[in-house]
Amino acid sequence: MNGGAVDLTAASTSEALDDIVNVRDFEAAARDRLNRVHYDYFASGAQDEVTVAANEAAFGRRALIPRVLRGPGAPALETTLLGQPASMPVLIAPTAFHRLAWPEAEVATGRAAAAAGVIMIAAMLSTVTVEDIAATGAKLWLQLYVQPDLAFTESLVRRAEAAGCGALVVTVDSPALGRNERGDRNDFHDLPPGMRCANMGGDGHVRDVVLSPEISWRHLDWLRRTTSLPILLKGVLHDADARLAVEHGADGIIVSNHGGRQLDTTPASLDRLPLIADAVAGRVPLLLDGGVRRGTDVAKALALGAQAVAVGRPVLWALAVAGEAGVRRLLELMRGELANAVTLLGAGAPADVTRDQVVP
Ligand SMILES: Cc1cc2nc3c(=O)[nH]c(=O)nc-3n(C[C@H](O)[C@H](O)[C@H](O)COP(=O)(O)O)c2cc1C
Numbered sequence: 001m002n003g004g005a006v007d008l009t010a011a012s013t014s015e016a017l018d019d020i021v022n023v024r025d026f027e028a029a030a031r032d033r034l035n036r037v038h039y040d041y042f043a044s045g046a047q048d049e050v051t052v053a054a055n056e057a058a059f060g061r062r063a064l065i066p067r068v069l070r071g072p073g074a075p076a077l078e079t080t081l082l083g084q085p086a087s088m089p090v091l092i093a094p095t096a097f098h099r100l101a102w103p104e105a106e107v108a109t110g111r112a113a114a115a116a117g118v119i120m121i122a123a124m125l126s127t128v129t130v131e132d133i134a135a136t137g138a139k140l141w142l143q144l145y146v147q148p149d150l151a152f153t154e155s156l157v158r159r160a161e162a163a164g165c166g167a168l169v170v171t172v173d174s175p176a177l178g179r180n181e182r183g184d185r186n187d188f189h190d191l192p193p194g195m196r197c198a199n200m201g202g203d204g205h206v207r208d209v210v211l212s213p214e215i216s217w218r219h220l221d222w223l224r225r226t227t228s229l230p231i232l233l234k235g236v237l238h239d240a241d242a243r244l245a246v247e248h249g250a251d252g253i254i255v256s257n258h259g260g261r262q263l264d265t266t267p268a269s270l271d272r273l274p275l276i277a278d279a280v281a282g283r284v285p286l287l288l289d290g291g292v293r294r295g296t297d298v299a300k301a302l303a304l305g306a307q308a309v310a311v312g313r314p315v316l317w318a319l320a321v322a323g324e325a326g327v328r329r330l331l332e333l334m335r336g337e338l339a340n341a342v343t344l345l346g347a348g349a350p351a352d353v354t355r356d357q358v359v360p
């Protein structure tokens with residue numbers, strides 16, 4: 001196992017933010033500030049990282065066509081997802097181990113989400129308990145890897161309910177862990193001393209988490225009977241699975257390939273979105289993650305059938321650069337970019353951008 005503390009001595013956090021105007025700047029600054037092993041954990045994907053590259057490239061391969069002279073006025077970015085209001089259709093994707101990026105970890109992320117009015121999907125493998133993240137006042141959903149020990153899984157569900165989480169996000173693309181070769185080279189397979197998977201009980205070792213190939217639709221049926229919280233399935237790429245998700249009572253679907261960290265050479269999430277949107281036909285909300293770096297990316301995803309997107313690595317870069325202030329700045333940059341894109345597209349709201357405005 002490798003690891004060390006985040007280097008906070010290079011510059012004050014406000015100085016660190018001075019030169020940052022987009023997500024790329026955050027990534028470059030985070031790369032400078034993070035321990036290299038931890039940077040690799042955040043940045044890496046499975047094997048040849050073909051899917052990591054594909055996710056961003058898919059946005060680059062699509063062009064936007066503006067409509068003109070519609071006079072829609074200033075764009076309204078607010079949205080409602082599963083009955084819950086959010087200030088924009090951009091969520092924080094669940095990512096594990098925020099303490100590797102910043103000492104206040106998921107509490108800093110939660111405070112930034114609360115300030116920005118965006119929904120944060122906390123990872124089951126957070127380094128702060130779901131109760132402590134909820135105490136930040138963030139609009140919170142909890143991501144779950146269903147553990148074969150259903151009594152344990154149910155206890156987490158009850159904790160999420162008691163903490164006021166608005167939904168459960170069940171990750172379904174992980175019947176095993178993807179083969180991460182940067183992690184193998186760095187011998188990074190558990191958290192450094194002093195950090196733990198805070199929701200997991202015991203010592204909170206990563207090795208005690210089970211990613212089970214036996215998890216099936218029966219487990220979703222069980223979860224559906226166990227809680228009245230909305231349930232989203234995260235990691236759906238096949239249109240047949242999207243239909244099954246709806247039949248089994250899922251309240252939402254996140255089209256995702258886990259940021260290219262599970263099965264390498266899957267298509268970009270964006271490339272699967274139109275097919276899945278057609279299969280679901282508006283019966284449940286669709287979200288998308290993977291490679292969203294710009295306001296124009298958000299606009300493309302919404303035009304192709306998503307109600308909202310989630311961002312993973314950009315939040316980790318911003319957290320590593322300046323903690324809560326960094327994530328606040330990131331969310332404000334994305335909000336500004338989205339507002340600008342929607343206006344230039346001739347729309348009054350992100351949802352008003354239409355499919356014909358996105359072309360190869
Ligand atoms: C460092 C890291 C840790 C992640 N941890 C989780 C996790 O614990 N649970 C999960 O469902 N997805 C996890 N993901 C996947 C994200 O939720 C999301 O699908 C992905 O990051 C989106 O792609 P992007 O990073 O290009 O925005 C993780 C991603 C990264 C980069």
Ligand SMILES: CCCCCCC(=O)C(=O)O
Nearest residue numbers: 096125177206209211261
């Ligand atoms: C054995 C569980 C490790 C999961 C790590 C968290 C995750 O999903 C990731 O992409 O990293």
